[in-house]
Amino acid sequence: MTRPRLIAAVTVAALAAAVTLLGGAFRGASSPGALAAVPGTRLLEPGAGSTDTAALVAGLQQRLQADPYDAQGYALLGLAYQQRARETGDPSWYPRSGRALRRALRLAPGNAAATGGLGSLALARHRFREALQLGRRSLRLSPASARVYGVIGDAELELGRYDDAFRAFDTMARLKPSVGAYARISYARELRGRPHDAIVAMQLALEAAADQPEATAWTRVQLGKVYWSIGHVGDAAGQYRAALATLPGYPFALAALGQVEAARGRLARAIALERQAIDAMPLPQFVSELGDLYRAAGQPAQAKRQYALMAVIQRLLAANGVRTDLEGALFEADHRAHGREVVALARRARAARPSIDGDDTLAWALARAGRCSDALPYSRQALRLGTLDALKLFHRGMIERCLGDMLTGNAYLRRALSLNEHFSTRWAPVARKALR
Amino acid sequence: MTAVLPRRRTAAIALALLGVGVALLVLRFGPSPSPAKAASHREAPLIANDPPADITDFYMFRSTEAGHAKTVDLIMNVIPFEEPSGGPNYYNFDPSVAYTFHIDNDKDGRADDVAFEFRFKNEIRGAVNALGLPLAYVGGVPPADGSVIPPITALNSPGLGLRQKYTITMIKDGHRTVVSPLTEKITVPSNVGPRTMPDYDALAAHGMYNLGNGVRVFTGQRDDPFFIDLGAAFDTLNLRSPATDMLSGFNVNTIALEVPVSMLTRDRHGPAETTQPWLGAYASTSRPKVTVDGVGRGSKMVQVQRLANPLVNELIIGTKDKDRWNTLAPQQESAFLDYYENPRLALAMSLVFGAAVPATPRHDLAGALLKYGSTDPGYSELLRLNVTSAPGAAWPNGRKPSDDVTDTALQVVGGPSFAGVGDGVSANDKVLPGVFPFLASPWDGRNRVHANP
Numbered sequence: 001m002t003r004p005r006l007i008a009a010v011t012v013a014a015l016a017a018a019v020t021l022l023g024g025a026f027r028g029a030s031s032p033g034a035l036a037a038v039p040g041t042r043l044l045e046p047g048a049g050s051t052d053t054a055a056l057v058a059g060l061q062q063r064l065q066a067d068p069y070d071a072q073g074y075a076l077l078g079l080a081y082q083q084r085a086r087e088t089g090d091p092s093w094y095p096r097s098g099r100a101l102r103r104a105l106r107l108a109p110g111n112a113a114a115t116g117g118l119g120s121l122a123l124a125r126h127r128f129r130e131a132l133q134l135g136r137r138s139l140r141l142s143p144a145s146a147r148v149y150g151v152i153g154d155a156e157l158e159l160g161r162y163d164d165a166f167r168a169f170d171t172m173a174r175l176k177p178s179v180g181a182y183a184r185i186s187y188a189r190e191l192r193g194r195p196h197d198a199i200v201a202m203q204l205a206l207e208a209a210a211d212q213p214e215a216t217a218w219t220r221v222q223l224g225k226v227y228w229s230i231g232h233v234g235d236a237a238g239q240y241r242a243a244l245a246t247l248p249g250y251p252f253a254l255a256a257l258g259q260v261e262a263a264r265g266r267l268a269r270a271i272a273l274e275r276q277a278i279d280a281m282p283l284p285q286f287v288s289e290l291g292d293l294y295r296a297a298g299q300p301a302q303a304k305r306q307y308a309l310m311a312v313i314q315r316l317l318a319a320n321g322v323r324t325d326l327e328g329a330l331f332e333a334d335h336r337a338h339g340r341e342v343v344a345l346a347r348r349a350r351a352a353r354p355s356i357d358g359d360d361t362l363a364w365a366l367a368r369a370g371r372c373s374d375a376l377p378y379s380r381q382a383l384r385l386g387t388l389d390a391l392k393l394f395h396r397g398m399i400e401r402c403l404g405d406m407l408t409g410n411a412y413l414r415r416a417l418s419l420n421e422h423f424s425t426r427w428a429p430v431a432r433k434a435l436r
Numbered sequence: 437m438t439a440v441l442p443r444r445r446t447a448a449i450a451l452a453l454l455g456v457g458v459a460l461l462v463l464r465f466g467p468s469p470s471p472a473k474a475a476s477h478r479e480a481p482l483i484a485n486d487p488p489a490d491i492t493d494f495y496m497f498r499s500t501e502a503g504h505a506k507t508v509d510l511i512m513n514v515i516p517f518e519e520p521s522g523g524p525n526y527y528n529f530d531p532s533v534a535y536t537f538h539i540d541n542d543k544d545g546r547a548d549d550v551a552f553e554f555r556f557k558n559e560i561r562g563a564v565n566a567l568g569l570p571l572a573y574v575g576g577v578p579p580a581d582g583s584v585i586p587p588i589t590a591l592n593s594p595g596l597g598l599r600q601k602y603t604i605t606m607i608k609d610g611h612r613t614v615v616s617p618l619t620e621k622i623t624v625p626s627n628v629g630p631r632t633m634p635d636y637d638a639l640a641a642h643g644m645y646n647l648g649n650g651v652r653v654f655t656g657q658r659d660d661p662f663f664i665d666l667g668a669a670f671d672t673l674n675l676r677s678p679a680t681d682m683l684s685g686f687n688v689n690t691i692a693l694e695v696p697v698s699m700l701t702r703d704r705h706g707p708a709e710t711t712q713p714w715l716g717a718y719a720s721t722s723r724p725k726v727t728v729d730g731v732g733r734g735s736k737m738v739q740v741q742r743l744a745n746p747l748v749n750e751l752i753i754g755t756k757d758k759d760r761w762n763t764l765a766p767q768q769e770s771a772f773l774d775y776y777e778n779p780r781l782a783l784a785m786s787l788v789f790g791a792a793v794p795a796t797p798r799h800d801l802a803g804a805l806l807k808y809g810s811t812d813p814g815y816s817e818l819l820r821l822n823v824t825s826a827p828g829a830a831w832p833n834g835r836k837p838s839d840d841v842t843d844t845a846l847q848v849v850g851g852p853s854f855a856g857v858g859d860g861v862s863a864n865d866k867v868l869p870g871v872f873p874f875l876a877s878p879w880d881g882r883n884r885v886h887a888n889p
Contacts (some may be wrong), residue, residue, distance in 0.1 A: 112756055144760030166728040175759045177723035177738050178486055188728040200732045204724060207532040210488045245570060 053083045071108035074100045078117045082124060089281040091320035097121050098321070112141040119151040126323040128353060131155040146176035153184060160354040162191070162385060179208045179215050183222060191356075193386035195230045202226060217247035221256055228256070229388065231420040233263055251277040255286050258293070263422035267297040284313045284324075288331055292425040307335055325349035330361045334426060339369035356382045356392070364395045372402035390416040390423035394431050401434065410435055487515045488530035489721035491743040492688055493662055496717050496819050497834040498707070498827040499694060501871045505827060506706045507650055509874060510537045510552070511692045511837070512719035512743070513660065518626070518687040520884035524571045526626030527657060527689050528600055529556040533721050534737055535691055540716035541702040543808050545767040545816030547718055550700055551607040554655065554691055556600045557618060564597020572598035573625060575632040588633045591622040591642045595632065599625070602655055604693070616653070621645055624656025626687070629882030637877055644872065650696040658690040658875035659866045661837040665859040679860030685879050685886035692873035697823045707823045714808055716818030718744035718766055739763050744819040745805050745832065746841040751781045751849075752801075767816040769806050776802040781849045794851040804832055804848065837868050837875060 060077040064070055078101035085093035098121055104114035119134035135152035142148055153168030166188050173181040182205035190198040202223040209215035224239030237260045243253035258273035274290040277283075291306030310331060317324050329346040336342065346365035350358035360382035366375035379396045397412030413431045422428055495511040512535065518527045529535065535554040538547035563585045564574060575587040575595035588595045600623035604615040624643035627636045644654045665679035698704050702712040722737035741762050743749060752775045753761045761772060777797035786793040794800070806815035821834035831839040843858035850857060866876035879885075 142756035144757055146759045170727045173726055174738060175763060177725065177740060182726065185726050185728055192728070197731055201726055204532055204726065204733055207530055208486055208489075208723065210486065210528075210530060212487070 053080055053087060056080050057084065069107060071104045071111055072113065074104035074107065075111055075114035075117055078104060078114065078121070082117070082121060085124065089283050091317050091322050094121060094125060094320050094322065110141060112138055112145075115141055116145075116148060116151060119148075119155075123151060123154055125321045126158070126326075126353070127321075128155045128158040132159065144175065146172045146178070146181065149175065150180055150184060157188075158353055158355050158357075160356065160358065177204075177208065179205045179219060182208055183219065186222070186226070190226060190229070191385050191387050193388045195226055195388060198226050199223065213247045217243040217250045217253060220246070221250070221252045224253075224256055228259070229390070229420060229423075231418075231422075233260055233420075233422070236260060249276075249280055251280040251283070251286070254280070255289065258289070259422070259425070262293060262296070262425050267293060271297065282309075282313070284310055284317075284327065284331075287313065288335075289425065291335075296425055296429075323352065326353050326358060326361055329365055333361065333365040333368045343369050343371070350378075356385060356387065360392045360395060363399065367395065367399045367402060370402075372399050375399045376403065388419055390419045391427065393419070394423065394427055397431070398434075486740060488528070488689075489533050489723060489740040490514055490516055491719055491721060491741050492516045492660065493746060493837075494717075494719040494743045494819060495835050495837055495874075496715070496821050497829070497836040498697070498821070498823060498825070499872070500827045500836075500874075504650075504694065504872070506698070506708075507652075507694045507696050508700060508715070508821070508823065509692065509694045509872070510717065510719075511690060511873065511875070512537065513658070513662075513688040513690050513875075514721065515689045516660075517683075518657070518660070518689070518878075520627065520685070520687055520879040521881040522626075523628070523881060525598065526572055526628065526881070527687070528558070528598065529554075529602070529623065529655065529689060529691075531556050531558055531600075532733075533723055533740075536720050536722065537693065538718050538720060539700055540816070540818060541700055541712065541714075543712075543714055543716070543812070545716065545812065545814050545818070547716060547766060547816075547818060549609065549702070552615070552693055552695075553605045553607065554602055555605075555618075556602045556623065556655075559599045559601060560597060561599055562594040562597050564595070569597065573628050573632050576634070587631065588625070588628075589635065589639060591624070591639070596625060599623070600655075604653065615651070616645075616647060621653065621655070624654070626657045627878045627880040629880045631882075633880075636880065640877065650694075651699075652692075652694040652872050654690065654692045654873040656690065657687050657878040658873070659864070659878050660686045660688045661864050661868060661875050663840075663861045663864045664842045665861045676860055681861045681865050684865040685884055687878040690873060690875055692875070694872055701823065710823065713822050713824040715821045715823060716744075716766075716808070716816065717821070718742050718818055742766065744817050746835065747845050748805065748817060751845065752776060752779060754780070766818050767814060769815040769817045773802060773815060776806065779849055781845075782851070785846070785850050785854065789854075791850070791853040793849075793853065801849070838863065 078097045081093045081097035101117045115138040122131035132155035149168045149172035153165045156165035169184040186198045186201035206219045220239045220243035224236040228236035240253045240257045254277040258270040262270035291303045294303035326349040332342045346362040350362045359378045363375040363378035393416040397409045401409030492513045499507045537552045539550040540547040541549045577585040603618040606613045624640045663681045698706045701710045720742045724733045725736040725738045782793040
């Protein structure tokens, strides 16, 4: 990347940083179902007809110019703005969405669409307690709406209330089986450590996506990530390629395919794909992964540049109301490991988001700061659902080894590698080396 | 200050119309590959897009075709707003969806006496499969390296790369009988264009099957027979004449089944002899029921959508209750009675036109749509047909594709002040054929137009 090009990319990042798939993707390749769990993606159902949202926005704006008292118009505009964020990765659509939705509610207090829209906006911004409250409020307004159960379940999931979340997903799937419902059931099954049942549910989601390009591409990437999580690299690659055939240039498929290329030892190909993804949508998880790929390819200067870009993106997200503490803490723990500061960040993040991801990030931050006995209980918590997540198992293995229990530690490392020997560009080689 | 009042009034009207307009838009014209045309995206985010399970219309009528007077036709259309050029996969039924016609023949409001269930299966085959082409259909390819792919003229042409076969199961009093096994019947593919499919009507004719015993079946693409001036309706019911059929140039996927009346009636008699002439029916789509703790895809199904009378889902049931309404059976309609007694469409019409509408609570709508007669003990939302009525009867005595249900609905909901009102579109843009499957050939992908009327 030439210098002006890099600057241009930073500028684009400034305008268009992450979000929609951010929660999951931030968690990285090792959390394969993560995208399915990502609140932001649910806002607007995958494939909510994103092909011409810009035209929809323009139409709604025109309609509202003619009638500035049109509450439903503002509610729909607010939702359309969220879809724009999903399509472009530009978080500045979120404040706009919030303004439109609040205006709708001022005009028509109790408007169900606007209340639900604020709920999904809160999810996209990783404000899960707020999302849960809004979800419950919209449930009172619209007690039999499948979507509302999606918002509530997503929030509960990120707050670590798994039984409640899974009940909400069951209700959603019973009220209205759809791409969104099946994808959530799939993710829940994955969290429970049942990847094969997760695959079946995601295949149902794929059928329900019915050739709608974005929904199909999105679902194929999710399915590929479940395959990837259990080391079925060929099946994963097949899904990513099929996603690209459906939606050429789909950045999530490009980035995922980059991981496959890296797993096959083709780092140059992997870097090219990751860069292609970033050119289309400079999401933080892509940038972080590109940094790791450069590092693995022996180009530390390039890696550093990508890591520096991360800070810019985080600030942009924060400026648009998106909380990225958890993702930020994991990134910092992975890439800087400066003790106290990172631990404090991870603690704050876990308080806001007491999920297994919160537990795992805090455990890892503590371990990287050398506080392995403090880390162990959090790592136990992180694995309490029996999730087959190689990165979390790797973290546990390193913590056990750090505490001197090499036998247990190595067993965890072997489990991580046996799930997927390429679970992380950064950490899989470390696990292999430790076992030698 | 004076300016505020009219604005407020506009807002009130807009509010009243919201439920109506948006619901109509989303439910009937939900997802679309042509967003500029289908305003569906407005609310699609709140309602999962599921076009292959999205029933646009359901019809039940006595055949008007010569020699078929003793039969009834059941038609369900799915996949709203098919843009004819929507390649490369075009439009298909969903293998994980069960498409079912349900019939009540003993007037108890439960459509559990006879049912016909359609299930589809995909097959990737022929030249497309052999050559790994990224297209569902190819044909008329000029000679290249010695190989030629001929145009698609039959349902076994090599260019027909994605082919759907289907099975029909009849469920009568709980007993399942396979009417047509999976290996035999083939769905007619979407109309791609004249090079690939030079004689589409001849090709489609191969997909019209006579199963014997008076049973005929067709599945495949057709022109969307519904007609409405939706643009005018959304412009605060700014109706006009002549009007514009907003569905001009769009297709749907059709399941059409013609069976002898005697196969459906309680006493197994035809229209001349039966003493139990009333049929109540609806169409449904269902998807597999899964739970977090369940294993695999399970064997139970969840009803995703049901459709009996036109415009009930769109105009009567409130948005917040639609998901639940769709999962319930028609005989559970009393839970939604308030919507029939206080119809929002009537409110909108009275606001817009300033004309009187019948006072609420209204009992006429529930009486007309939810009962066979005033003595029915319960309410059940079924499309009802008296099979002894002459062929050609119009909705709400059965429903034919040519019935102008929008006008009927506006007149019925609006009451006497609205007699003669209509949306100005009174017929489909393509002429509806008088023979099975009674729907016009679909627009082709290459030469499609969305012209009017």
